[in-house]
Amino acid sequence: MPTHRREFIRKLTLGGSALATGLPVFATAPNEEALAHSAQMLEQTPSFNMCGYAAPKLDVVRIGIVGLGMRGSDAVGRLAYIDGVEIIALCDKYADRIAGAQKTLAAVNRPIAKEYSGEEGWKALCESNDIDLVYIVTPWSLHTPIAVYAMKNGKHAATEVPAALTLEQCWELVDTSEKTKRHCMMLENCCYDFFELLTLNMSRQGLFGDIVHAEGAYVHDLSTGWLFNKKAYADMWRLKENIGKNGSLYPTHGLGPVAQCMNINRGDLMEHLVSMSTGDFSLAPLAAELSAKDQFFQPFAGKNYRGNMNNTMIRTVKGKTILIQHDVSTPRPYSRIHLVSGTKGMAQKWPGPAKIAFGHNWIKPEELKSLEEKYTLPIVKHIGAIAKEVGGHGGMDFIMDWRLIDCLRNGLPLDQDVYDAASWSSIVPLSILSTQKRSRTIDIPDFTRGNWKKNQPVNLTLEGGATTGVRTDKPALKM
Secondary structure, eight states, rough: OOOOHHHHHHHHTTGGGGGGGGGOOOOOOOOOOHHHHHHHHHSOOOOOOOTOOOOOOSEEEEEEOOSSHHHHHHHHHHHHHTTTEEEEEESSHHHHHHHHHHHHHHHHTTOOOOESSSHHHHHHHHHHHSSEEEEOOSOOOHHHHHHHHHHHOEEEEEEEOOSSSHHHHHHHHHHHHHHHTOOOOOOOGGSSSHHHHHHHHHHHHTOSSSEEEEEEEOOOOOOIIIIOOOOOSGGGGGHHHBSSOSSSOHHHHHHHHHHTTTTTTBBBBBEEEEEEEEESSSSSHHHHHHHOOOOGGGGTTTTTTTOOOOEEEEEEEEEOEEEEEEESSSSOOOOOOOEEESSEEEEESSSSSSSSSSSSOOOOHHHHHHHHHHHHHHHHHHHHHHHHHHGGGGHHHHHHHHEEEEHHHHHHOOOOOOHHHHHHHHHHEEEEHHTTTTTTEEEETTTTGGGGGOOOOOOOOOOOOOOOBBBBBBOOOOO
């Protein structure tokens, strides 16, 4: 084994003796074999650079949607509202969900879609020859398997977050996308929220100077209303994801927007991280309380749940830092934080209203309004009002979907590529490893394998696109 590969593995496995002391081995924490595989992938020359890649134009984007639960059912309505789209196929483990999605299509005068169901119905959908894009809205564990299978069968893949749960899966997405020249976009909708897009443009225009530090989060109390709700996530899968894994399990909502502001993978690179979690002070007690009243919850009692709050600090090659927080089990107001701080100023939202400062004090509301008018991006001016009308987290879901379809129809590069999907998602297993090893420093692989030095920042204009319209039949969305 070459010396530099051994050194890479040694740094990632520092503290490995802890494994012999009886500490739990978490399902997504990379082991030595996974780290060795990652080191080997780093040494390989990319077969193709997907950053900035423009796939051949698709006049009509034929879509197969896999997963029709809470997020998936709304995705059907949003995508059905976009011109240049045909929803060819619907797939879910549960057939009754397909029937509900068919009603959504009928309500907006869309034709009936093909139906695929069962545990592996998604494989037949990916193998069909009448689909261009597989849109994946399933439990996390299926994101990578379906995306990889879709690309290998000649389809572009768009997957909900996180795109991968392990280092091996991150590399599998990268390797498959490069070899097939099929897009793999993680559907990080928060990159398309209105203030996030505003701060992205202001960052590009230099208003904040050199970005020094950024913060993002997913602080959302899911405990009673979602995690322990029998009628929320099918088979209680989201609750199960919080058992035996202690780290930043859902980092990309906070990380994605600030990573774009800092040109991560396009001029800078996340280099290493440290991660620390509190103990669990609420999930295990809640499981015990519920199991005493209801036999249904007994399998969830006595388990090791993730800590309430996780803090993951990332340092980039250029010496900048990013703080990512994750807490889904304490009673705090919803927050994604979204803080961008530079040598000339800063922006912040979540919790509370959006704020911008160029000194010790926040600027006045009228000044903020003036900046919004000047620096609002063309995409927001073009589709923002319609997005708010259609809905989906205030409109950002629809902006994301419309932009994806417009890029595919016009043969434009996507705003998020497979390297973003892999690097942002890699924080999940790497934070678990760092937390497990008493917050040891963990290297973050360069999934671009050196191309970050020449990759260009995301194109913020509508040049070459904006040819995709919307229909008059408005869907009824829940979120």
